[in-house]
Amino acid sequence: MVTRLSFLGVIARVFMWAFLLALAVVVVYPLLWMTLNGFKTNAELFGDPFALPLDWSFGNYVKAWNRGVSDYLTTSVLVTLTSTVATVFISAWAAYGLTRVDIPLNKTLTAVILGGLMLAPTVALVPLVKLFQAMGLYNTFWALLILYTAFRIPFTTFLIRAYMIDLPREVDEAAEMDGAGRWTAFWRIILPMCKPILTSTVLLHILFTWNEYLFAMIFTSGSGVQTLPVGLTSLMSKHGTEYPVVFAGMVIAALPVVLLFFLGQRYIVKGLADGIGK
Template sequence: MRSKFKINIGSRLGISLISLVLIVYFLAVAYPLFWIIINSFKTTDQIYASSWSMPIQWLFSNYVEAWNNGVSKYFLNSVIVTTFSVVITVTLSALSAFGLTRFEFKGKSLILGLLAAGLMFPPQVSLIPLYKLVQTLGIYDTHWALIIPYVAFRISLILLLIRSFFLQIPKELEEAAYLEGCTTFGIFYRIFLPLSKPILWTSALLTAYYAWNEFLFANIFIDTDTTKTITVGLLSFRDALYTNWGVLMAGLVLSALPLVILFLIVQRHFVRGLAEGGVKG
């Protein structure tokens, strides 16, 4: 009885300690975001005078002004770049993962090794060669100057995640489909994709997060203001507004909203996809 009592006390203390750490971590992450949101409804004078207090008057006009002063243009560019990056990355990764999972061929182990090695190199290492390659291809200062590098640097991770998930799908389903006269692509489309929604949503979210928030390539490969994404656009947006920090913070909130909404929509699939996508290698 005493040992059980000690175990219960120990487990409760452990849970309480973990809960306390998580609460502190949540406050450390959430409060700066809350601070930006409340200050996005203030004037610059109010921010300097009382940045930690609630707004005296909620200025929703800051969001309208931010949107009209250029955020709408940068927002659209980010949507285009992120959408194409997600669609191409997930599509190519799913098709490649299917081939690497269900077919045997020479060089398969080498391909998997190269994919794993691709995770070890940060994008910054290839900045100069990529810059020359983008100019040689004639895609400098276009959306493709960002889409192609984003796909290239995310496809290794996404492919390996999807492959790990595909390995868990029973081969009996595939054999039964073959007996029913289903083609190889039909098996991929009718069996693998419907069963793999959690990892596909997870892959889409991870790719969207990277493409939406990426700054280095967007700052170097894009020159004109009409093509800039929102991460780089907000930098020039700040310079254009000088000290209008309320409008700038409204722009920051607008830039963060899409990813927050996307995560809230797919969070159930995201947690399941991460859990099941890392079971096998």
């Protein structure tokens, strides 16, 4: 009986590792294929798209960089960083008020904020375009900053609130006895205790903003404010015959977020497990 159970355990492990290996190939191979095609010429690409490049030159990457990818990258970095700081700070402050402060209609305010999770961005596109045009914000950096912040606050607040609920109330009482105000208690005590979930929300927001396409496509039309997803589409339409250059641009766009994900994936899992999983 023991031998049979051991044999079944070995079979189960073999199938598990085979599944994980197949999943890794499915995820990694498209990235590797895209990277290799960035080194080819058009003739090589159409001749045998799965062969190795004959000349390992970075010329296509240089062309992609000079044809606007550098500008798109700069815009994406600025929009991502500013919206991340704004979203996480506002959401953390809102979560603090909803969980640590006794305010009237607390549950109603919580329901209203979290109700934003049910608002589909596509439903609000037309009125938002009209509003931003009337305010002079259309096709500006501020349009993307406001949109990425506003539409991510409900989700980020939900995550941070779920974590703050389980923080001990004794720390608030101790801070009040030491003469600390709300702001001091929030900034110096509560936020450091929320480091795991804050790290998770920062990484999740970066991943969302970096790859977001709908808002970036509709609310920007000039090359000076276009982010990488929209900019790569423009690169393809302008230089569509040079597909290796397009692949090179895609690699440049994907590399930062891929590295960030692999470096921070354990923080994402830990923060979410410590928060919602409680």
